[in-house]
Amino acid sequence: MLKLRLKRYGRKGQPCYRIVAMDSRTKRDGKVIEELGFYNPITSETHLKYDKIIFRLKSGAQPTETVKNILAKAKII
Known part of the structure; x- marks a missing residue:
């Protein structure tokens, strides 16, 4: 099953996340099928590839x- 979920990167205590499409059985930071955007929870900054x-x-x-909450704020869902 394909999932849209967050992949963590960044330093300890300063997380940043990539919104990615990946298989639901892979690890959180495992192999990605496609990168779809970026989310920074500290500054609430997002960059999304809407068409993808x-x-x-x-x-x-x-x-x-x-x-789903991030996409709802961006009015995609």
Whole structure:
């Protein structure tokens, strides 16, 4: 099953996340199928690739709760 979820990177105590499409059975920081955006929780900054996200959602990818909230704020969902 394909999931849209967050992949963590950044220093200790200063997390940044990439919004990615990956298989639900892989590790959090495992192999990615496609990168779809960026989210910084400290500054609430987001950069999203709208056309790729919509394509993945139409093809059956399921977003996690956090990603669903980010997409709702951006008015994609």
